[in-house]
Amino acid sequence: MAIVKPFKAIRPTKDKVAYVASKSYEEYDKxxxxxxxxxxPFSFLHIINPGFKFHKNISGKERFKLVQNRYLEFLxxxxxxxxxxxxxxxYQLSKNSFKSLGLFCATSVTDYNNDIIKKHEDTLEEREVLFSEYLNTVGFNAEPVLMTYKDDDEISNILEIEITKVAVYDFTTTDKVRHKLWKISNIxxxxxxxxLFGDVNALYIADGHHRSASSALLAEMSKEKNTKHGGQEAYNFFMSYLxxxxxxxxxxxxxxxxxxxGLSKxxxxxxLDTLYRIEKRNDGIYKPEKKHHFSMYLxxxxxxxxxxxxxxxxxxxLSSLDTQILYKTILExxxxxxxLRNDKRIAYGYGKYNLIKMKDHIDEGHFKVGFSLVPICIDEIKAIADAGLVMPPKSTYIExxxxxxxxxxEI
Incomplete structure (x- = not known):
């Protein structure tokens, strides 16, 4: 049922790919x-941060046009x-024991609208409109939507054969992640x-809800403008990594x-005692290990x-999701x-030393209380998406x- 299409990618030349590839803009400090x-000079960051050339912060539609200009210059x-x-x-990423192997492809806006591509997060209309305007102006999409599907032996077997061939790219970035990319061109x-993907019942968005929603909005607007709309135009699809x-x-x-x-300690x-059995931990930093168990630092x-x-x-x-339980029993x-998205009294943290950082923030007086949870699993994400429900913000950090x-x- 899922439609996936090959596409003619714009890619860095082999000698420059290690310099071009960049992390998400938000992941860099100033x-x-x-x-x-x-x-x-080859970093993709020059394209998405075009104001650097003029030593000026540029935003809005002016930035969109300059992004397009920097992109054309790279071409x-x-x-x-x-x-x-x-x-x-x-495309394969690997670091230490972690490895992922997935497929860049074009996925269908129709599948998104028909709930074959399933969502588990709400999107903000203002951001959807803004990003659809961005896509319409720059004419390309460089950040794929991360989607997952149920493990399939036949798909895996094909991909395992492909990675025995010589990779188009093979480089390691300064964060010690190895990147390999193979081109599948055999018809x-x-x-x-x-x-095989046509037999997959559903694709689940793991990361990129606003990107996919914006692509759907752009397709709708483009269809209205195109008197010869046929359904196979580039705007009817968006880039994903499966x-x-x-x-x-x-x-x-x-x-x-x-x-x-306003409460005393x-x-x-x-x-809290109404809904929770509370135990003070005297054995140092405490991290929960089971669903419906939380760690609190106060x-x-x-x-x-x-x-x-x-x-x-x-x-x-949704009611059995730990982030929802915490919201409905304590936070609200x-x-x-x-x-949860806009209240300035709450903040979120993630990462390797997440719990220690939370403790430090509270000890330094930036916050009064903190809560730690066990990670949500993929089955919970799928159950939420299948039921047409929405998780609270900041429920998952996904790699x-x-x-x-x-x-x-290119759109």
């Missing part, structure tokens, strides 16, 4: 970003080249993969709140919170956090995180 822009200067025939692109192999469920890695976000909503603990001490299931009702997949009713500029889809 000093690192400025250093790359100053000393690496003119032969930093990029375009493949002559439509291909699939097999028979492409058709086999299309047929990986099997087993290769998705999901991490948790913690929650930190700046105050106790004692009154707050008493309020006033220099860790506590374990065990949900009293007899007084909390599980009615659907006790701490007064209504809007792999893809590099921008390795494969570009």
């Amino acid at each position: 000093n690192e970003l400025n250093s790359i822009l100053e000393y690496n 003119e200067d032969a930093v990029f080249e375009k493949d002559e025939t439509p291909c699939f692109y097999l 028979d192999t492409i058709e086999k993969l299309q047929k 990986i099997p469920e087993s290769e998705i890695k999901i991490f948790e976000f913690n929650r930190m709140v700046k105050d106790l909503n 004692e009154a707050f603990l008493i309020a 006033d220099g001490e860790f506590y374990s919170l065990y949900l009293r299931k007899k007084v909390y009702e599980f009615t659907d997949p 009713p006790i701490l007064g956090i209504q809007d 792999p995180k893809l590099r921008s500029g390795l494969a570009i889809y």
Whole structure:
């Protein structure tokens, strides 16, 4: 049922790919970003940060046009080249024990609208409109939507054969991640993969809800303008990276709140006692290990919170999600956090030393209380998406995180 299409990618030349590929703009701190822009003229960051050339911060539609200009310059200067025939692109990231192997392809807006491509997060209309205007102006998409599908032996067998061939790219970035990319141009192999994905019942968005929603909005607008619309135009598709469920890695976000909503420490603990069995931990940093168990750091001490299931009702997949439980039992009713996305009293953290960082932030007085959860699993994401429900913001931090500029889809 899922439609996947090969496309003619715009790609960096082999000698420059290691310099072009960049992490997401938000992942760089200011000093690192400025250093790359100053000393690496081939970085894709020059395209998405075109104001650097003029030593000026530029935003809005003016920025969109300059992004397009920088992109055209990369083409003119032969930093990029375009493949002559439509291909699939097999891309592998590996670091230490973590490895993911997935497929760059074009996925269908029709599948998105018909819920074959499934969502588990809400999108903001303002961001959808803004990004669709961006895509319409620049004319390309360089950041694929990360999607996952149920492991399939036949698909895996084909991909495993492909990676025995010589890679088009093979380089390691300064964060010690090895990147390899293979081009699948054989027509028979492409058709086999299309047929196998045609038997896949659903694709699940793991990361990129706004990118996919914006692509759907752009397709709708483009269709209205095109009197000869046929359904196969480039705007009817958007670039995605498809990986099997087993290769998705999901991490948790913690929650930190700046105050106790007017409550004393004692009154707050008493309020928690209604729905949780509370135990003070005297064995150092405490990290929960089971669903419906939370770690809380308050006033220099860790506590374990065990949900009293007899007084909390599980009615659907969302109600049994730990981030939803924490919101409905503590953040909203006790701490007064209504809007998880925009309330300035709450912040989120993730990463390798997530719990230690949370403790440090609270000890330094930036926040009053923090909560840590176990990661959500892929089955929970699928259950939420299948039920047409939406997870609370910052429920998952998902890897792999893809590099921008390795494969570009022209609209």
